[in-house]
Amino acid sequence: MTSRQAAGTPRQGGAAAVPPRRRGSRRWKAADTDRLLPAWLSRTALVVIALVVLVPVGYMVLLSVTPNAQVALGDVSLSGFRNYVAMWSAAPLAAGLVHTLIIAGVAAAISVLLGLLAAYPLTRMRFAGRRAFLYSLLGSQTVPQPTLLLPLFATFSFIQTTIGTHLIGSYPPIIFTYMTFGLPLSAWLLVAYLRTIPRELEEAGLVDGCSRARALRRIVLPIALPAVVVAFVFAFLVGWNDLLFASVLTNNSTQTLAVVMQGFDNTQANATLPLYGDLMAAAVVSALPVVVLYLVFQRYLIRGLSAGSMTGM
Amino acid sequence: MSMSTRSRTRSRGRRQSPAPAPAAADGQQAGGAAAAAAGPRWIAAVPILRRGADRPLWMLIPCAVAMAIVVLIPVILVVALSLLNLNIGTLHEWLAAPFIGIRNYVSAFTQKSVIGTSAGNAILLSVGFSLLTTIVITPVGVLAAIAVHRPFRGRAVVRALYLVPYIIPTFVTALVARIMFLNHYGLVDKALAALHIASVNTYWLLGSHSFWAMTLTEMWAAWPFIYLMTLAGLQSVPREQYEAAVLDGAAPAQTLRRVVLPQLSGILKLAVVLSTLYHLGNFTLAYVMFPSPPPQSVDVLPIDMYYRAFSTYDFGVASAIAVITIVIFLIPVYSYLRLTRMSD
Numbered sequence: 028m029t030s031r032q033a034a035g036t037p038r039q040g041g042a043a044a045v046p047p048r049r050r051g052s053r054r055w056k057a058a059d060t061d062r063l064l065p066a067w068l069s070r071t072a073l074v075v076i077a078l079v080v081l082v083p084v085g086y087m088v089l090l091s092v093t094p095n096a097q098v099a100l101g102d103v104s105l106s107g108f109r110n111y112v113a114m115w116s117a118a119p120l121a122a123g124l125v126h127t128l129i130i131a132g133v134a135a136a137i138s139v140l141l142g143l144l145a146a147y148p149l150t151r152m153r154f155a156g157r158r159a160f161l162y163s164l165l166g167s168q169t170v171p172q173p174t175l176l177l178p179l180f181a182t183f184s185f186i187q188t189t190i191g192t193h194l195i196g197s198y199p200p201i202i203f204t205y206m207t208f209g210l211p212l213s214a215w216l217l218v219a220y221l222r223t224i225p226r227e228l229e230e231a232g233l234v235d236g237c238s239r240a241r242a243l244r245r246i247v248l249p250i251a252l253p254a255v256v257v258a259f260v261f262a263f264l265v266g267w268n269d270l271l272f273a274s275v276l277t278n279n280s281t282q283t284l285a286v287v288m289q290g291f292d293n294t295q296a297n298a299t300l301p302l303y304g305d306l307m308a309a310a311v312v313s314a315l316p317v318v319v320l321y322l323v324f325q326r327y328l329i330r331g332l333s334a335g336s337m338t339g340m
Numbered sequence: 341m342s343m344s345t346r347s348r349t350r351s352r353g354r355r356q357s358p359a360p361a362p363a364a365a366d367g368q369q370a371g372g373a374a375a376a377a378a379g380p381r382w383i384a385a386v387p388i389l390r391r392g393a394d395r396p397l398w399m400l401i402p403c404a405v406a407m408a409i410v411v412l413i414p415v416i417l418v419v420a421l422s423l424l425n426l427n428i429g430t431l432h433e434w435l436a437a438p439f440i441g442i443r444n445y446v447s448a449f450t451q452k453s454v455i456g457t458s459a460g461n462a463i464l465l466s467v468g469f470s471l472l473t474t475i476v477i478t479p480v481g482v483l484a485a486i487a488v489h490r491p492f493r494g495r496a497v498v499r500a501l502y503l504v505p506y507i508i509p510t511f512v513t514a515l516v517a518r519i520m521f522l523n524h525y526g527l528v529d530k531a532l533a534a535l536h537i538a539s540v541n542t543y544w545l546l547g548s549h550s551f552w553a554m555t556l557t558e559m560w561a562a563w564p565f566i567y568l569m570t571l572a573g574l575q576s577v578p579r580e581q582y583e584a585a586v587l588d589g590a591a592p593a594q595t596l597r598r599v600v601l602p603q604l605s606g607i608l609k610l611a612v613v614l615s616t617l618y619h620l621g622n623f624t625l626a627y628v629m630f631p632s633p634p635p636q637s638v639d640v641l642p643i644d645m646y647y648r649a650f651s652t653y654d655f656g657v658a659s660a661i662a663v664i665t666i667v668i669f670l671i672p673v674y675s676y677l678r679l680t681r682m683s684d
Contacts, residue, residue, distance in 0.1 A: 032641060060403055062490055062592045063486050063489060063490070063592050063600060064486055064487060064592060064596070065592065065593075068487075069486075069487040069490065070482050070487075072484065073446065073484075073487050073488070073498060076480070076483075076484050076487075077498060077501060077502075079523045079560070080501055080502060080504060080505055080560075081501070081526075083505075083513075083516055083517070083560065084504060084505075084508075084513075084516075085522060086516070086519075086520060086527055087512075087516045087519075090519065093482045096424050098519075099525065100525060101524070101525030101527075101530060113546075118410045125382070126684065127669060137400065140440060141403045141406060141659075142403065144399040144400075144402060144403065145400050145402075145403035147396070147399055148395070148396060148397055148399050148400055152397070154395075154397060156475075160404075161399065162588055163601075164407070167407060167411045167412075169617060169669065169673050170411055170415060170666070170669070170676040171617070171620065171621040171641035171662075172621055172623075173621055173623050173641070173646070173665060173668060174414070174415070174662040174663075174665050174666055175415075175417055175418075175656055176645075176646075176649075177418060177421060177645070177649055177655060177659050177662055178413070178415075178417035178418040178421060179410065179412035179414055180431075181417065181431055181432070181655070182409075182413070182417065183416070184431055184432035185432050185433075185434065186433065188433070192421055202408070203406070203409075204410060206406065207362075207406045207409070207410035207411065208407060210407060211407075214403060214562075238396075239396045240399075241397070242600075243399075249490045266489065267509065268509040268510060268511070268625065269624075269640070270355045270489050270510070270511050270623070270624045270628065271623045271624065271627075271646075274627075277649070278648060285509070285624075288511055288512070288515065289511060289627070289628050290534055290591075292515055292518065292628065293631075293632060297630055303519055306515060306519075306661065307515075307516070307519065310512045310515050310516060313509060313511075313512050314508045314509060314512040315389075317507060317508065318504060318507055318508065319508055321503070321507040322500055322503065322507075325503070326604075328398070329572070
């Protein structure tokens with residue numbers, strides 16, 4: 028690296044000429060302007076925190092390839108790869124996975140659709156209550172989720188007895204719930220992104236005689252597709268991660284992966300040979316898609332949310 | 341509840357956006373903190389529609405209806421439910437259930453749930469859990485963000501690694517923590533015994549230590565949120581200010597203290613409030629990590645409510661606890677709004 032970094036001592040007093048840096052240049056070079064902490068503190072903190080993060084994650088991965096009998100004794104080994112095969116029969120994981128994909132996927136798709144529909148008038152029109160609408164979407168996030176559980180359950184029960192169909196435990200209530208939980212983030216993301224799409228594009232279409240709705244579908248949607256994809260991913264994660272609502276609103280034929288995992292753990296607690304190796308393997312499979320999706324898309328999420336702001340990320 | 345704070349803030353003409361991307365659901369989304377800068381400026385700058393063009397305001401309706409059904413109405417409904425005498429038989433006909441006023445609230449505080457504690461205990465546990473976690477993770481998150489701010493080899497890997505505890509689903513974190521805290525055979529007991537700090541037979545999933553097991557796990561999982569918010573805040577400090585400080589001869593510690601930290605205070609306040617709210621509402625961790633029913637030391641408000649509702653079917657009392665939870669939630673929200681208004 029540069030000789031300045033090799034020297035290692037912080038510069039005390041005495042101005043140094045700082046070379047001009049091109050804004051947004053990708054290949055970053057360390058410079059004195061970035062040093063906010065003494066090097067020893069910086070490095071120690073980085074290493075310690077990295078270790079603290081790695082230990083449980085590493086332990087989970089190691090246990091997932093350790094045979095169950097050895098896990099019960101507290102040992103770790105690498106001879107238990109068959110856990111990844113046995114786990115599918117140890118608990119209804121495949122069913123849980125399928126249900127989660129359906130429930131979270133459908134909920135996310137509708138969430139993004141409604142979010143886009145809402146984002147369009149919010150960015151293209153001025154009307155009374157526009158700001159209030161946006162802020163109330165935000166405000167909804169301060170409502171504690173557990174609080175919503177009982178009244179939702181009561182509402183669905185009420186509809187169930189009024190209409191006469193079996194509602195709780197089927198797909199619609201849980202999909203509707205997750206869809207709404209993902210709505211504020213979808214809407215905000217699409218609002219931020221739509222704002223950066225020039226209005227001239229739709230106005231060209233409007234001049235040619237198509238309606239606003241048509242302009243949204245034919246012109247804006249294709250351009251907003253990146254934001255739509257990102258919004259879909261994060262709305263999807265809402266359904267994948269939730270346990271509280273799934274444990275109440277699903278039954279044995281619609282249980283999500285989270286519910287299956289919790290049930291799996293519950294049954295192992297008092298077993299003679301707890302299948303903790305299988306459990307950890309299932310945990311890795313439950314977490315891996317989320318981690319991958321998140322790491323890939325989080326950059327776009329931040330970029331999308333700050334689109335058009337002056338922060339220049 | 342959000343309605344009264346909203347009208348109050350609007351009438352005082354607050355120019356500062358209250359919050360960026362919400363930490364929704366499981367809190368598994370990145371803090372889109374920079375959107376705070378994109379707040380009122382662009383909201384005000386929307387051009388007036390041409391006269392005669394169609395205004396598809398109907399597009400807002402599905403979103404508004406869904407939010408009303410799942411968020412707005414339940415908040416009002418839960419207050420109503422908390423004033424009724426409800427059990428499993430009368431729940432779906434709650435309109436006909438007998439009105440008993442505040443008796444549910446009295447029961448919540450005087451009668452023990454199946455777990456063995458009352459609502460007062462649950463409040464203390466929830467508040468303690470949330471505050472402890474936030475107090476510990478805030479310096480860690482800020483330190484990590486500042487340490488990562490300076491480019492170095494392998495920084496991308498470290499930055500990705502630091503996100504992992506936050507993005508792993510909570511139920512997975514709880515399962516791993518449960519295995520780690522197992523008595524005698526778990527990693528924690530073995531490590532503590534090897535270091536001669538504690539007996540190898542310490543129970544972490546039962547008894548009073550369970551609170552600390554839960555809190556430590558939450559700290560491990562939640563610190564990247566503060567880290568993310570601080571990172572976003574650091575990047576919004578203009579480069580020129582860093583360079584100016586160096587040109588003026590500031591030592592790194594001075595730059596940090598005088599230039600960077602004051603600008604972070606806005607986003608840190610928000611991060612702390614969101615973090616506190618998230619831990620207050622965390623049901624999954626305690627539910628998955630501990631047996632059913634859980635030990636008394638982890639009987640936080642969401643757990644208390646859930647067990648009263650679905651273990652003993654006291655839906656009225658459980659609703660009362662839900663309302664109590666809303667009230668507790670309002671405290672950080674209100675403090676935040678007052679703090680940011682005062683510094684405007």
